[in-house]
Amino acid sequence: MNLNEFNSLTDLFFYQADKQNPQSIFLEWLNPNNKKKFTWSETSLNIYKLAKILKKNIQDGDRCLLVSENRPEWLISDLAIMLANGITVPAYTTYTEKDYKYLIEDCEPSIVIVSNNEMHHKLKNIIKEKNFIKKVITFEKIEGLNDDKYLDFNSIIKNDLQENDKIKNSNLKRTSPACIIYTSGTGGNPKGVILSHGGILNNLDGACEILKPLIDKRPIFLTWLPLSHSYEHTVQFAQIAVGAKVFYAEKIEKLLDNMSEAKPTIMTAVPRFYQNLYNKINMNMKKAKGLKAKLIKATIVLGKKELLKQKMNFSEKLMNSIVNLLVRKKVKKQFGGNLKAFVSGGGALDKEIGEFLNAIGLPTLQGYGLTETSPVVSCNPIHKIRVETVGPPFKGNKVKIAEDGEILVKGENVMLGYWNKKEDTEKVLKDGWLYTGDIGEIDPEDGYLKITDRKKDIIVSAGGDNISPAKIENQLSNSPAIDQSMVYGDGKNYLVALIVPSKEFVNQKEKINEIVNEINNNLTLVEKIKKFQLIGENFSIENGLLTPTMKVKRNKVIAKYKNTLENFYKN
Secondary structure (H helix, E strand, C coil): CCHHHCCCHHHHHHHHHHHCCCCCEEEEECCCCCCEEEEHHHHHHHHHHHHHHHHHHCCCCCEEEEECCCCHHHHHHHHHHHHCCCEEEEECCCCCHHHHHHHHHHHCCCEEEECCHHHHHHHHHHHHHCCCCCEEEECCCCCCCCCCCEEEHHHHHHCCCCHHHCCCCCCCCCCCEEEEEECCCCCCCCCEEEEEHHHHHHHHHHHHHHHHHHCCCCCEEEECCCCCCHHHHHHHHHHHHCCCEEEECCCHHHHHHHHHHHCCCEEEECHHHHHHHHHHHHHHHHCCCHHHHHHHHHHHHHHHHHHCCCCCCHHHHHHHHHHHHHHHHHHHHCCCCCCCEEEECCCCCCHHHHHHHHHCCCCEEEEEECHHHCCEEEECCCCCCCCCCCCCECCCEEEEECCCCEEEEEECCCCCEECCCHHHHHHHEECCEEEEEEEEEECCCCCCEEEEEEHHHCEECCCCCEECHHHHHHHHHCCCCEEEEEEECCCCCCEEEEEEECHHHCCCHHHHHHHHHHHHCCCCHHHCEEEEEECCCCCCCCCCCECCCCCECHHHHHHHCHHHHHHCCCC
């Protein structure tokens, strides 16, 4: 299959659907209260049925807002919108009514697709006041509605469909917009990133290269990261491209149970997930005594040697084989037993965490990308993992480093622009190059890309030193005693930190102080944390201090704790 030959993502889907056994299960939702399974044939038919209704209500290029948790209807709706020549606008289910109002007023959707009562409750007032919204399609029955503006998804897919009703001659091109994905808004209002069909198809070319050595039979994916995130949105098309079976997780709290049921071969997640996983496994391992403790230590030491391709003598090779059976096999079993790789993206994965997970038998491939690049720029391949890097760039894009260290990207995968924001587009797109805002370097020997910082998050001290807050925050949060942290000190003489302790360490300031001092010993003078304050409230999506992709909204935290932060410098 040559992905360069497809004009659109719908072409890719129908090509793949024709190749598959029509009765084999393609999509399955692991929600015990709403179990759903769709075969390849049912998925195709439902896309055609929904596209027929959409086509009657939208013009080419109209936006269609999609607000739903991960479930099979999500993918069906996304492809039906594209087939009807519409543009999907996915939105996080964690948004507030105010967030949805901003999105709707910005992109003016003709159609709103919403999953359930809870989601609809946040949208109903905006839907009522906006005349440009022609129809609302719901996946579940919405209470108290008697309005012909509303259509029921389940009623639509029960309708008969004649062969001549199928939309076939879609005039989509590779340059046609496929979706508008709003950035997570760490530095202000979200911006709508317009991604093309060709951009995502181009990205899939590189993704399939990464997946190829991980697939020896039909791959199984467990999807839990929101499909409204550009990373998981593109992953769903990678799943189509490799003919996978896709399970949708019930919810994050049930993830381990869902993994036991789905037995995935590949899983994608953001660094926060791996950080939590690292702390949890590490804490359990530290409780081990005697022989068990020795086996765990050997697993980590030898696993790191294997990862770094260091030579092992005969006894080390033998011991590595033993811990493969006694330790790594048991670790893998907790994640379903068939896991070939975790793929990490959406932020920087700490080197220590990457080494640890790979060493204990959970291969973790770190990649790099942005919503603006459809989204992947580079990724580590399974045969040559370098955890301190984000791997070599995908062949579909070019990467270079500007004089000030900024990473620049060029290729079909680069966005068409920001929706309704010409000036913002021109700031980051110059001569075809996307200015990413990330600082990095390329290894001249193997072309692997290394991210060293986020340009706009760099702290410049009063003495003119450039300091990476992310580096220090990662070290703090790697301690089981610290749940979250934020380092502050732009234009100041020294650094300070806000620290959210883990539940077990809420009243243990002395213990946190020991940890901070220990971390300070490994930092340069200008990087050391001089003062810190424990705070009782987590940075969360609900309180507006965390993006839906679990990144700290630095400007919001600073605004909320401005007095606390400034008081650090008063004495």
